[in-house]
Structures are given as C-alpha cells and as structure tokens.
Amino acid sequence: MAATKSVSGRKHFTGRTGLVLFAFMLPALVFVGLFTFYPLLQGVQMAFRNYNLNDLSDTSWVGLKNFQTLLGDEMFRGTVWNSIVWVVGSLVPQFLIGFTMALWLRRKFRFRGTYQALVFFPWAVSGFLIGILFRWMFNGEFGVVNDLLMKTHLIDTPVPWLADARYAMIAVIVANVWYGVTFFAIMILAALQSVPDELYEASAIDGAGKVRTLFSITIPSIRTTLALTVLLRVIWIFNSPELIFGMTGGGPANETHIVTSYMIQVTQEGDYGRASAMGLMVVFVLMVFAVFYLMAIRPREVKRPRKVAAA
Amino acid sequence: MIRHESIAGRIVKYAGLGLCLLITVFPLYWILVTSFKDPGTIFAYPLRYWPEKWSLDNYTGLFEQSNFAVYLGNSLIVSTVAAALATVVSLLSAYVLARFEFRSKGAVMGAFLVTQMIPGFIALGALYVLMTRMYLVDSRWGLMLVYVAVSIPLCTVMLRGFFENVPASLEEAAMVDGCSRLSALFRVLVPVMTPGIAASYIFNFVNCWNELFLSVTLLNSDSNKTVPAALNGFISSYNIDWGSMSAAAVLSILPTMVLFAFASRYIVEGLTSGAVKE
Numbered sequence: 001m002a003a004t005k006s007v008s009g010r011k012h013f014t015g016r017t018g019l020v021l022f023a024f025m026l027p028a029l030v031f032v033g034l035f036t037f038y039p040l041l042q043g044v045q046m047a048f049r050n051y052n053l054n055d056l057s058d059t060s061w062v063g064l065k066n067f068q069t070l071l072g073d074e075m076f077r078g079t080v081w082n083s084i085v086w087v088v089g090s091l092v093p094q095f096l097i098g099f100t101m102a103l104w105l106r107r108k109f110r111f112r113g114t115y116q117a118l119v120f121f122p123w124a125v126s127g128f129l130i131g132i133l134f135r136w137m138f139n140g141e142f143g144v145v146n147d148l149l150m151k152t153h154l155i156d157t158p159v160p161w162l163a164d165a166r167y168a169m170i171a172v173i174v175a176n177v178w179y180g181v182t183f184f185a186i187m188i189l190a191a192l193q194s195v196p197d198e199l200y201e202a203s204a205i206d207g208a209g210k211v212r213t214l215f216s217i218t219i220p221s222i223r224t225t226l227a228l229t230v231l232l233r234v235i236w237i238f239n240s241p242e243l244i245f246g247m248t249g250g251g252p253a254n255e256t257h258i259v260t261s262y263m264i265q266v267t268q269e270g271d272y273g274r275a276s277a278m279g280l281m282v283v284f285v286l287m288v289f290a291v292f293y294l295m296a297i298r299p300r301e302v303k304r305p306r307k308v309a310a311a
Numbered sequence: 312m313i314r315h316e317s318i319a320g321r322i323v324k325y326a327g328l329g330l331c332l333l334i335t336v337f338p339l340y341w342i343l344v345t346s347f348k349d350p351g352t353i354f355a356y357p358l359r360y361w362p363e364k365w366s367l368d369n370y371t372g373l374f375e376q377s378n379f380a381v382y383l384g385n386s387l388i389v390s391t392v393a394a395a396l397a398t399v400v401s402l403l404s405a406y407v408l409a410r411f412e413f414r415s416k417g418a419v420m421g422a423f424l425v426t427q428m429i430p431g432f433i434a435l436g437a438l439y440v441l442m443t444r445m446y447l448v449d450s451r452w453g454l455m456l457v458y459v460a461v462s463i464p465l466c467t468v469m470l471r472g473f474f475e476n477v478p479a480s481l482e483e484a485a486m487v488d489g490c491s492r493l494s495a496l497f498r499v500l501v502p503v504m505t506p507g508i509a510a511s512y513i514f515n516f517v518n519c520w521n522e523l524f525l526s527v528t529l530l531n532s533d534s535n536k537t538v539p540a541a542l543n544g545f546i547s548s549y550n551i552d553w554g555s556m557s558a559a560a561v562l563s564i565l566p567t568m569v570l571f572a573f574a575s576r577y578i579v580e581g582l583t584s585g586a587v588k589e
Contacts, residue, residue, distance in 0.1 A: 020492055021407045025419070028404035028463050035438065035460035036426050042437035051436070101331055104324050115328065117575055119335050124571035125564055126521030128539055132546065132560055133338045136345070136553060144341055147358045178334065186579050239430040242523055246546065264432060264524055272436030279433030286428065 047277040053270030066277035075254060076262065076278070083258040085169060086244075087237050090176040095230065097177070098184025103218075105185065106192050123182045131246020134175035138162055138247075162248055165255040172247050172256050179243060184229060191225035192218070227297045234293075235286055339564070346370070346557040353554050369554040373562075376555060381534060382541040383562065385451055386520055389537060393455040394515035397462035398470075398508065404463070405470035406496055410479055423464035432524045439528055449531050457525055462515045469514065469581040473507030474500070510577030513570045520567055538563045 050062045070076045105116065122130065137144050140160035149155045161171045199221065203213045219226070241261030244250060250257035250265065257265075259282055267275040345353060349366040352359060373379050408416065438457065439448065447453025477500060485495040501508065523539040530536060536544070542563065545556055571578075 017492075018413075021411060021413070024403040024407045024492075027400045028467060029419070031400060031456075031460040032422070032426065032463055035441075035457050036434070037422070039434035039437035039441055040429070042440070043434035046437055053436075097331075100327065104328055113576075115332065117572060119332060120575055120579070121339075121568065121571060122335060124517050124567045124575070126523065126539060128521070128523045129542070129560060129563060130338075132542060132556065133342050135546070136557065137338060137341060142354050142356070142358070142553075144358060178338070181331075182335075190579070235428050245523070245543075249546070260430065260432075264435070267432070267435045267528070272440075275436055276433070279430075283429050283433065290428075 043272075043276045044280060046272050047280045049273050051271075051273040051276075053272060062273075066273050067281070069274065070277055070281070075257075076259075078254060079257045079259045079262045082169065082256065083238060083260075086173065086176070086256075086258050087234055089169075089173040090180060090237050091230070091233055093177045094180045094184050094233065098181045099188055101181065101185040102188035102192055103214075105189055120182050120186060122179055123186075125179075127179060127240055127242035128246040130175060130179045131172075131243040131248075134171070134178075134243075135162065135247045138171045138175075163252055165252050168248055168252055168256050172244055175247060176237070176243055180233070180237070184233070187225060187229045188222065191222035195221045223297075227293075231290060231293055234289065238282070238286060342557050342560050342564075345553065346561045348554070350554045369558040370562075372552075373555040373558045376552075377541065377545075378533060378536075379541065379559060379562070382536050382538050385535060386538040386563075387566075389451055389455050389458065390516050390519040393458035393462065393519050394512050396455075397459045397466055397515050398512045400459065401463050401466035401470050401511065402496075402501070402508065405467045405474055406500070408467065409471045409474035423467060426461075426464045435524065435528055438525075442529060448529060449535055451530070451535055454526055454529050454537075457529065458519045458522065461522075461525070462518060466511050466515055469511050469578075470504075470507065472581050473504050473511075476507075477503055506577050507581055510574040510581055513574040514578050514581075517567045517570060520563075 047066055048061060048063060049059055050065070051059050101119075105112065138161040140146065140158055140163055143158075143161065145161065146155070146158040150158070159167055161167045195218065199217050200213065203217050208216065238258075239260055241258060241264055244256055244258060244261045245264070248256045250261050254262075259278060263275050263278040263282070266278065344360070344362060346369050347365050347367070348359065348362045348369070349364050350368050350372070352362065352364075404419075408420065442448045442453055442457075445453070447456065481503065482490075482492075482495040482499050485499045486492065490498065521539065522537075523543060526537045526540045527543055530540060538559075542556075542559060545551060545559065
C-alpha cells in the first residue's frame with residue numbers, strides 16, 4: 001500500500017508514513033477479513049458441496065445439485081413469490097408516506113426537534129422486537145388491532161390476522177411499513193434541506209403551483225438520493241427476515257416465509273450447503289437488480305447538468 | 312420562503328403529522344401498558360386501554376421464571392465491549408480513509424460497502440464452522456469479536472463523514488509541534504470529534520444489542536444467552552406468556568431508547584454525511 005499524497009494534494013509522504021497508515025488500516029481489515037469475507041468465501045464454496053451438519057461423513061463437491069434441489073422445491077418457489085410481495089408491498093407505502101412526512105417536516109415549526117426524535121425512534125428498535133410487538137397487537141382474540149377496527153366499525157367480527165394465510169402477509173407488511181417509514185423520511189429530509197431556497201422562490205415567481213413545484217423542482221433536485229434510498233431499501237427489506245421471525249415465524253403454513261427467513265431456518269436445521277446456495281442466489285439476484293436499476297436511472301442524471309449548461 | 316401555506320393546507324399538514332405521531336407511538340405505548348397490567352386482566356375483554364390497577368407482577372414473574380437478569384448482563388457486556396472495540400478500530404481506519412489517497416482505497420471502501428449489501432448471515436453456516444475451529448462457539452467473547460467485525464464497515468463510513476468536517480490543518484499543526492500521528496489523532500482530533508464518536512459508539516451499541524441470528528447460532532447454553540436470543544426462546548414455545556413477554560420487551564427496548572434519545576441527531580448526521588460524501 002503506497003501512500004502518495006493527502007487529499008489537499010499539498011503533502012507528499014515518505015515510505016514510513018505509508019507504513020503507519022497501513023498499521024492504522026490493519027485492525028479493521030483483519031476483523032472484516034477474518035469474520036466476514038473468509039466465511040463468505042467458504043459459504044460460496046459450501047453452496048457447491050454436500051455440507052450438512054447432521055451428517056458430515058460426505059462433504060464432496062456436488063456442482064449445481066443444491067441449486068437444482070431448490071428450484072424443484074415448491075416451498076422455495078413459494079418463498080420467492082412471497083419475497084416479491086413483501087418487498088414491493090412494503091416499499092411503495094414506505095416511500096409515499098416517508099416522502100410526504102419529509103415534505104411536512106422541511107419547514108420549521110414548534111417542537112420539530114422533539115417530534116422528529118419521537119417519530120424516528122422505531123429505527124432504534126430491532127425488527128425482531130417490532131415483530132413481537134405486532135404479533136401481540138394482531139392477535140386474533142386479544143389483539144388491539146381487531147378491537148380498534150371493530151370500535152370504528154370497519155369490521156364486524158374479529159379477523160384471525162396471523163392464523164389465516166390470506167391476512168398474515170398483509171399484517172407483516174403493515175408492521176414493516178410502520179417500521180421503515182422513518183428511514184425514508186430521514187434520508188429524504190436530509191436531501192430536501194440541501195435544495196436551495198432560491199429555486200422555490202423562482203418557481204413561486206413564475207407562478208408554479210404546488211404540484212408543479214413538486215415535480216419540476218423538488219423531485220429533480222433530490223433524484224439521486226431518492227434513487228439510492230430506494231435501492232438500499234430494496235436490498236435491506238429483502239435481507240431482513242427479523243420482523244417476520246418475531247411476528248409469524250414464517251407461518252401460517254409458510255405463507256409469510258421469504259427467501260432469507262427460509263434460509264435462516266435451513267441454516268438452523270444444519271443444511272449449510274442448501275442454505276449457502278440460497279444465499280448465493282439472493283446475492284446474484286440483488287446484484288443483477290442493482291446493475292439494471294442503476295443503468296435505468298443513470299441517463300437522466302447525465303442529461304440534467306447539460307441542459308443547465310446550455311441555458 | 313415567499314409563498315405562505317393556505318389554512319387548509321396547514322390543517323392537513325398538522326393533522327397528518329399528528330396521525331403519524333400517534334401511529335408511531337401507539338405500539339410502544341401498548342406494550343408498555345400491557346407489561347404493567349395485572350396478569351389476570353391482560354386477556355380481559357373488552358380490552359383495557361388504561362390499566363385499572365398497575366402491577367409489577369409481569370416483571371417479577373419474568374425474573375422468577377427465567378434467568379432474565381443473566382441475559383440482560385450478557386447483552387450488556389457483549390454490546391458495551393464490542394461497540395467500544397469497533398469504535399476504536401473504526402476510528403483508525405476512518406482517519407486513513409478520510410485524510411489520504413492511496414491506490415487500494417477504492418477497493419477497501421468497496422469491500423466495506425459490499426458487506427452492507429450482502430447480509431452477513433449468508434455465511435452463517437461457514438462462520439459457525441470457523442468459530443468451532445477457533446474454539447469460540449458458545450462463548451460471549453467469540454460473539455463479541457464477530458460483532459466487532461460486523462460493526463466496523465458502517466462505523467468507519469460514519470466516522471469518515473465526521474472526520475471530513477474537521478480541517479486537516481488541525482492535526483498537521485500538532486504534528487509540526489512534535490506529536491506523532493497517533494498522538495495527534497487521540498490528543499487533538501478525538502476531543503474535537505467527541506459528539507460524532509459518541510454517536511458512532513451508540514449506533515454500534517444499539518446494533519449489537521438488537522442482533523438476533525448470530526447470537527442464536529453462536530451461543531447455545533442458557534447462561535450465555537443474550538436478550539434477543541432469550542426472546543426468541545420465549546416465542547418458540549407453544550404458548551406465549553404475553554405478560555412476561557411484554558415486560559421483557561419493555562426492558563429490552565429501554566436502553567436503546569435512552570441512548571437513541573441522546574444521539575439520534577448525530578447518528579442521522581453521520582449516516583447522511585458519510586453516505587453523501589461517497
């Protein structure tokens with residue numbers, strides 16, 4: 001690792017400085033290398049092996065067998081579909097509500113700081129615990145959700161939310177939306193605060209209405225943040241089975257199992273080969289998605305500054 | 312701002328904000344109220360939105376029926392130490408990544424970001440095998456080391472964002488005065504960056520405190536269990552004792568709530584500035 005010069009470009013380093021910097025980086029690299037990347041590479045290898053903790057007498061190389069088993073596994077195919085419903089169903093409301101909240105929070109009002117601290121709090125609670133909280137609230141007999149819905153006459157009889165396959169997915173998505181709105185609001189609010197006031201003043205002078213301002217000024221100005229936040233959220237929602245674990249454990253009848261929660265279950269059963277194969281497929285799909293997504297949002301970003309330059 | 316909001320617009324905005332607040336706070340309120348209800352009235356119908364009689368029975372029951380004090384202690388030790396170690400290690404790497412250009416810098420940043428996108432538990436099986444070989448399975452110290460590794464990438468990115476808000480001339484001046492790089496970092500930069508470092512530490516602590524799958528996989532004896540693993544044990548049993556469960560939930564939220572109240576502003580700042588700079 002050769003240090004050349006500082007960010008400011010003013011200072012050049014001797015070999016000794018390079019050595020000191022390397023020593024500073026080393027602990028982080030050792031930790032992450034040993035406990036994250038080494039197991040990751042081993043995991044990739046296991047995906048192509050017969051590696052079951054319950055019977056380690058034969059851990060031979062089996063090629064794509066684990067992947068074939070999975071693709072033929074009806075339960076796995078079900079979890080793929082559930083994952084899509086889970087991601088899309090959680091993301092869209094989170095985005096819309098989070099964006100609206102950020103727009104409301106942009107201007108100063110009394111107690112805004114306290115308000116933000118309260119509303120942002122769920123972020124610090126684990127998804128698993130959120131799952132437990134909502135498991136209690138969505139309880140079919142003693143749950144507060146049914147009670148409130150019946151008091152407001154939205155339903156007449158209690159709904160067995162977590163026992164009935166038709167409603168369980170709705171219930172976990174509602175919990176996840178509650179949990180995730182805040183992150184969107186934070187990221188979008190941070191981006192909104194970087195939009196210069198002059199842009200809004202100019203659009204007001206030009207007589208643009210609220211909707212027009214939103215689509216012509218606000219959204220284009222924070223497009224990059226919006227796009228990256230959505231990408232991160234897709235990956236994150238896909239990879240976060242904690243809430244489902246706490247709320248339904250994947251039930252009833254595996255109706256709320258997503259790929260990653262199924263993967264954890266298979267890991268705990270000891271079939272590391274099959275679990276790793278599942279993990280590898282998740283990574284592959286997410287990477288392909290990320291590449292296409294980034295390609296899809298890139299051209300517009302390049303165009304915008306050009307227009308400004310021409311004007 | 313030139314344009315003023317219409318009165319109707321304001322009403323919609325404040326009603327919306329009020330509703331969001333209500334919806335956010337309600338589940339937390341509900342679990343808190345449940346935990347203080349007399350065990351007999353938890354399953355009473357109609358539901359009580361305000362307990363008639365406040366009772367600590369759920370809490371005493373929790374500590375009598377399980378080793379919850381031990382779980383709390385384990386979580387506290389593992390999270391406190393792991394968060395501290397991760398913060399110190401990240402401080403060093405963040406300093407290098409914020410201040411210097413070198414050839415493999417892009418690769419290091421890329422590797423750190425990849426760990427955020429690929430869920431750690433993809434390698435859960437392989438990690439278990441590695442830990443077995445190192446005789447670190449079912450050890451709180453083993454779990455701690457893994458938590459340090461898991462915390463480093465994001466903590467480094469956060470601290471790097473904070474470093475970039477401090478001018479480099481500060482430690483350069485100290486080094487001209489004869490400080491070594493390490494002592495300049497700890498004597499000059501760390502005091503200036505205290506809020507950011509505290510926020511990073513709290514962020515690490517909260518993440519370790521909340522972690523479930525690693526602790527369930529790597530620890531198996533009851534005396535080593537952390538709080539999330541214990542909660543997982545409670546819900547795995549067929550009949551959930553919702554009284555004890557809500558008391559346990561309240562106790563496990565409390566520390567993060569207190570810490571987050573102090574640091575949320577700085578955490579958000581660190582995450583957004585770190586992310587924007589990248």
